[in-house]
Amino acid sequence: MQIKDLVLMSIIIIALTAFSVLAAAQEAESGDSPESTVTTKPATSQDSAELTLWNMIREGGTILWVIMGLGTIAMAMALYLFLTVTCAKEAPSSLVKRAFGQIKAGEFRGAYQMCEDRGELLARVLSAGLKVHDHDRYVVQEAMESEGERGATELWQRISYLNNIGTIAPLLGLLGTVWGMINAFGSIAMEDSSAKGLAMAYHVSQAMITTAAGLLVAIPAMVVYYYLRGRVVRIIADIEEHSTEFMELITRSHSQ
Helix, strand or coil, X not given: CHHHHHHHHHHHHHHHHHHHHHXXXXXXXXXXXXXXXXXXXXXXXXXXXXXXXXHHHHHHHHHHHHHHHXXXXXXXXXXXXXXXXXXXXXXXXXXXXXXXXXXXXXXXXXXXXXXXXXXXXXXXXXXXXXXXCXXXXXXXXXXXXXXXXXXXXXXXXXXXXXXXXXXXXXXXHHHHHHHHHHHHHHHHHHCCCCCHHHHHHHHHHHHHHHHHHHHHXXXXXXXXXXXXXXHHHHHHHHHHHHHHHHHHHHHHHHHC
16 A cells, blocks of 8 residues: 555656646746737737637646646546545455454464455454454454554545645635736736736736636545545445454454
8 A cells, every 4th residue: 555655646746747847838938028928919819719728728827737737636646546445445355254264263373464465454454453363352452443543544644635636726726816916907007008908808817717727626626535535434434343343253262
């Protein structure tokens, strides 16, 4: 599990670096001065009439590229978490059946070796209990509960990244809105009277684009996060049920 998390974090770092380079390239292509961009962009009535996706992306500026980067990362993480955060992954039925059979037969060492080589949360909890199976009941219970709490914390941490993206994306959109409004009011003071309206309209549109982009990223990210949160609750409840059954079986087999 730790290796998967390291790979995921590496993908996130690479994606952020790539989008930073794209943002820098976008700024380099935007022209020498913002005044020239403002006066030339709205001057073409045909281009302003056609509101295409690329025009919105181009007018969104660097902040929009950052929001798009967060959206890409959120989609990749959502797909990864949909495939990994499941009861079948953390508490497979095959593991439950094999462990029950071995513990009933008194093969504690074989069950421990089987669970030690696996990375599922249930296997980690069971291996912690089997490691101290020859101790009293409260020792076995404490060992399994401690490992279960650590595993549950890891599950919550894994899905919390989507919650973070859902929180950061609207703030970035708000930042783009504020920055666009600053440029819009600045254009009123700096531009000629004939270009004030066009310049202000351009900067206000830039502000609205970043706001919409932030919400488009945040809303799906939060929906997926709440869905995965329900999955984590079900996984933890399922593992607690199996852990209780295994603990009773271990202590009963040991007393015999």
